[in-house]
Amino acid sequence: xxxxxxxxxxxxxxxxxRHPQWAFFEGKIVPIEGAKISIVTQxxxxxxxxxxxxxxxxxxxxxxxxxxxxxxxxxxxLNSCKLFNTSIPYSIADLKRITxxxxxxxxxxxxxxxxxxxxxxxxDITPRLYDVTFDFACFTRALGNYIKxxxxxxTSSWRRLDDNTIxxxxxxxxxxxxxxxxxxxxxxxxxxxxIVLNQDGHIAEGSAENLFVVRDGxxxxxxxxxxxxxxxxxxxxxQLARAELGLEVVEREVxxxxxxxxxxxxxxxxGAQVSAIVEVDNRKIGSGxxxxxxxxLQQAYFDVVRGKNTxxxxxxxxxxx
Ligand SMILES: Cc1ncc(COP(=O)(O)O)c(C=O)c1O
Numbered sequence: 007x008x009x010x011x012x013x014x015x016x017x018x019x020x021x022x023x024r025h026p027q028w029a030f031f032e033g034k035i036v037p038i039e040g041a042k043i044s045i046v047t048q049x050x051x052x053x054x055x056x057x058x059x060x061x062x063x064x065x066x067x068x069x070x071x072x073x074x075x076x077x078x079x080x081x082x083x084l085n086s087c088k089l090f091n092t093s094i095p096y097s098i099a100d101l102k103r104i105t106x107x108x109x110x111x112x113x114x115x116x117x118x119x120x121x122x123x124x125x126x127x128x129x130d131i132t133p134r135l136y137d138v139t140f141d142f143a144c145f146t147r148a149l150g151n152y153i154k155x156x157x158x159x160x161t162s163s164w165r166r167l168d169d170n171t172i173x174x175x176x177x178x179x180x181x182x183x184x185x186x187x188x189x190x191x192x193x194x195x196x197x198x199x200x201i202v203l204n205q206d207g208h209i210a211e212g213s214a215e216n217l218f219v220v221r222d223g224x225x226x227x228x229x230x231x232x233x234x235x236x237x238x239x240x241x242x243x244x245q246l247a248r249a250e251l252g253l254e255v256v257e258r259e260v261x262x263x264x265x266x267x268x269x270x271x272x273x274x275x276x277g278a279q280v281s282a283i284v285e286v287d288n289r290k291i292g293s294g295x296x297x298x299x300x301x302x303l304q305q306a307y308f309d310v311v312r313g314k315n316t317x318x319x320x321x322x323x324x325x326x327x
Contacts, residue, residue, distance in 0.1 A: 028111045030104050030144040035111065041143060046129035048138060053180020054126035056086035059276045061149065062109055062118040062325060063311045071114055072322035074276075074311050076102050078238050083122055086176035092140045094124060101144075102323065108146050109325045119149035119277075125179070152214075152277030155304065156296055157198035158285040159212070159273075161262055162188040166202045166210035166233045174210075174233040189213035199273065201265070201286065204233045209260045215273035215281070216240040219264055220299045224254040232259060239274040239307075242321075246306045253299070265289075270297030279311075280304040 029041035049055040058080065062073045080101045087093050096104070105120050112118070121144065128138035164187045167174050172181040188200035192213070201217060204210040209228055211217050216237040218227045225247050228234050247253040265271055269292050271283040280303050282296035291297075296304070309315040313322055 026112060026145050026147050028108055028145070030108060030142070032141065032143075035104075035107060038145065041145070043125070043127060044129055047125070047127050048130065048133060049125035049127065049179065052126075052133040053178070053183070054090075054133065054135075054138075055179035056083070056090065056124045057177050057179060058083040058086075058120075058122040059177070060105070060120040060122075061276050061311070062114065062120065062146075063313070064114065064116050064118075065313045068313060069115075069326070070313065071109060071118065071325040072311070072313050073105060073109070073120065073325060075238050075242070075321050076105065076323045078241075079276075080122070082177075082236060082238065083124070086178065087124055087140070089173050089176045089178070090124070090126075090135050090140065092124075092135065094140065094142045096142060104144055105146075106323070106325050108144060112146055114146075114148060114325075116148050117150060118146055120144065120146045149277070151279070152275075153199055153273070153281055155279070156282045156284050157273070159199045159201050159283050160192050160195060160197040160287055161265075162191055162200035162202045162213075164188045164191065164200070164202060166204045168205050169233055175230065175236045177235065185213040199281075199283075201262075201283075203262060204228075206232075206259075207262070208232055209262060209265070210234050211237075212273045212275070212278070215275035215278040217260075217283075218243065218272055218274065219260060219268040220270035220297065221264065221268055223269070223299075224256055225299070226256045226258060226260055226264070228260050229257045237275060239276055239279070242310070243274050243280065243303060243307065246310065247303060250306045251299070251302055265291065268292070270300050272300045272303070274307075280307045 029038045031041035060079045062071045080098045123143045127141045188202045192200040211234045244255045265286045273281045282300045310318045
């Protein structure tokens with residue numbers, strides 16, 4: 007059981023540009039400079055780790071920071087541990103406590119990001135999952151928009167990892183070489199983001215975002231079997247689209263060329279939030295601007311994450327007393 011420190015919201019905004027001051031490392035919260043690992047570890051050499059990514063949203067009116075869908079994020083994080091056939095000595099409730107303590111210590115009065123990390127800390131040459139130690143660490147940072155809310159994308163020449171190569175349903179550290187290659191290709195070619203196809207040639211997702219297209223007024227999105235990350239924003243969007251906007255949502259294989267004829271398309275993710283894809287491979291999507299469906303979903307999403315739509319209050323964990 008992790009004990010928490012009770013700290014009220016700070017009266018003054020901390021320095022916006024500063025780096026995080028604290029980390030959870032080797033079982034306790036320590037100054038970030040103390041959270042260091044050796045270059046000999048397997049996580050550094052072989053990418054043998056897994057991570058999570060959560061957001062905290064600042065609500066100025068309520069003077070509160072809300073962490074979005076903590077249980078769901080840590081549930082997926084613990085599933086990543088299972089992929090490595092390991093576990094950590096923390097329950098979802100413990101991980102929630104650690105997150106709140108870290109955020110309180112930093113005293114954010116702005117949007118923040120939380121990065122839990124599982125890592126193989128064994129110092130040995132053979133990359134492996136047996137006879138090794140996995141440790142847990144966590145840090146936070148301030149985070150505004152990860153990508154713009156309106157982006158130009160290209161289809162990547164890189165293919166998405168296959169489940170039988172590195173499982174896509176976990177946020178496996180080494181697997182993010184694939185994301186870095188795709189994202190950098192887009193950047194170097196003058197686009198904001200890449201759309202990555204799977205080995206079958208169907209759309210998988212963006213470098214760090216799930217993807218939806220709007221066709222005939224319905225939302226269509228690739229399935230888990232298309233080697234996508236089991237995105238929590240994706241499931242949030244599906245729920246909001248059905249419940250709040252009365253839209254039909256279809257999970258199915260989506261072809262690349264469907265993007266070219268779609269009415270609208272958008273990325274979604276903890277970092278990306280809901281970001282309209284207004285151009286792909288030099289073709290305008292729809293009007294070439296954020297379309298009405300994407301706009302409504304953006305609005306619905308931001309209302310929920312900032313605690314303005316109280317119907318979904320149980321998705322939010324308040325940080326301050
Ligand atoms: C590869 C990949 N796909 C999709 C997502 C979106 O997932 P989520 O909505 O759970 O953040 C992410 C974000 O972390 C990601 O890294």
